[in-house]
Amino acid sequence: MWAYQILLSLLTPLIMRKLKRLEKNHDNYSLQQALGNVDKEIRVDLWIHCASVGEVLAVRPLVNEWQRLFPKKQLLITTMTPTGAAQVGQLFQNNVQHHYLPVDWKRSVKKFLSKVTCPKLLIVETEMWPNLLFECKQQNIAVYLINARLSERSLKKYLKFKTLSKAIMALPKRICAHDAADADRFRKLGVESICVTGNIKFDLTIPDSVLESNWKSHLAEGSLVWIGASTHEGEEILLCESHKRIKQTHPMALLILVPRHPERFDAVYDLARGYFQRVAKRSEVTAENWSQYDVIIGDSMGELLLYYHCADVAFVGGSLITRGGHNPIEPALLSKPILIGEHTFNFKEITQELIQEGGALLCIDRSVLIENVLILFDDDSLRQVMGERSLSFAQRNQGAVSRVLDCIDEIKH
Numbered sequence: 001m002w003a004y005q006i007l008l009s010l011l012t013p014l015i016m017r018k019l020k021r022l023e024k025n026h027d028n029y030s031l032q033q034a035l036g037n038v039d040k041e042i043r044v045d046l047w048i049h050c051a052s053v054g055e056v057l058a059v060r061p062l063v064n065e066w067q068r069l070f071p072k073k074q075l076l077i078t079t080m081t082p083t084g085a086a087q088v089g090q091l092f093q094n095n096v097q098h099h100y101l102p103v104d105w106k107r108s109v110k111k112f113l114s115k116v117t118c119p120k121l122l123i124v125e126t127e128m129w130p131n132l133l134f135e136c137k138q139q140n141i142a143v144y145l146i147n148a149r150l151s152e153r154s155l156k157k158y159l160k161f162k163t164l165s166k167a168i169m170a171l172p173k174r175i176c177a178h179d180a181a182d183a184d185r186f187r188k189l190g191v192e193s194i195c196v197t198g199n200i201k202f203d204l205t206i207p208d209s210v211l212e213s214n215w216k217s218h219l220a221e222g223s224l225v226w227i228g229a230s231t232h233e234g235e236e237i238l239l240c241e242s243h244k245r246i247k248q249t250h251p252m253a254l255l256i257l258v259p260r261h262p263e264r265f266d267a268v269y270d271l272a273r274g275y276f277q278r279v280a281k282r283s284e285v286t287a288e289n290w291s292q293y294d295v296i297i298g299d300s301m302g303e304l305l306l307y308y309h310c311a312d313v314a315f316v317g318g319s320l321i322t323r324g325g326h327n328p329i330e331p332a333l334l335s336k337p338i339l340i341g342e343h344t345f346n347f348k349e350i351t352q353e354l355i356q357e358g359g360a361l362l363c364i365d366r367s368v369l370i371e372n373v374l375i376l377f378d379d380d381s382l383r384q385v386m387g388e389r390s391l392s393f394a395q396r397n398q399g400a401v402s403r404v405l406d407c408i409d410e411i412k413h
Helices: 002-010 012-025 053-058 060-069 082-095 106-113 130-138 152-160 162-169 180-187 235-249 262-273 287-292 304-310 329-333 345-357 366-377 380-396 400-407
Strands: 046-049 075-079 097-100 120-124 142-148 174-177 194-196 225-231 254-259 279-281 295-297 313-316 338-341 360-363
Touching: 002 012, 046 060, 053 060, 053 075, 053 082, 060 075, 060 082, 060 400, 075 082, 082 097, 106 130, 130 142, 130 162, 142 400, 152 162, 174 180, 174 400, 180 194, 180 345, 225 235, 225 304, 235 254, 235 262, 235 366, 254 262, 254 304, 262 279, 262 295, 304 329, 313 366, 329 380, 338 345, 338 366, 345 360, 345 380, 360 366, 360 380, 366 380
Parallel strands: 046 075, 046 120, 075 097, 120 142, 142 174, 174 194, 225 254, 225 313, 254 295, 279 295, 313 338, 338 360
Antiparallel strands: none
């Protein structure tokens, strides 16, 4: 731990610079909270930490079920980013308390925890902060790592610092892993108390407002839509180049580009305008006018399900580059045929099974992506069959929420 403390100390000027930039650029960000300062006592029955937007979205089914089971209990959700905080407010409104997690300086963590009374902390996925974990143990806050995943690549990084990694992994009371492969990788780091629960994202209930949305109906007859969802730098270029080729065969085709990170919305808009004259932002143009455009930039928060629902074909980003891919569960739950790049180490087992089930196609490069989009655009029945298979796959993997609640001793037998 001493090496970690020294490294954290050396990084302090950079961290403070970043925190001050966040405070300057985001009205909803609190530098004071990031430093561990709390206005009043926080007394809750459950505390869930979500690093940012992706984890907040992932935990929706769990929060909804926990609140259904325990309507009178209090819940705290912490995040580290202002976009994550905004997502908490949008999804849960006043039904939960929100606070920014302090930076993992020992003093800041101690200051924060001195004002927190809570028996359990659930950390979503793999947000392991050593000082937080250690201080929670000191204060008898039971820590659980839920929806936990550990890729081979991440395991190799942890093993480079084996002593520190094993010490950190021993701090949670229990780890709830995605699947058996993830569980095995955690065991290689010395984890003993582990259970396989599946992925809680499969338990997402698609809101009626999404299913009843009529964005696609506003487009001109014969329009075909594909989405590039949760994309990263380097991918949008490939998708725009692909769309250029696709429009030669399908002039009315529309590409919806939804960058993973909101701070890139403007940059992706400018990039798309370098390829097409008719580019618009979702925030500025309603679906009634989308037929006039070649590309729509999805620059809104909390509408990814609506974008997916509007699309005929869904590409899941982070997979054409070595980012590791994002989860394909949401388009699967919406019965969409799914396209995925070859870099899927973050969700390796899920994507492999989905491809084997026939709900998704692997696109090893841009040319294969173009070919698959064209095949699907030209074959209504294939789109339908793939969509049915992706939905079947998603439904068959549901039930993780109840297993997690059981694993963390929230369900009493």
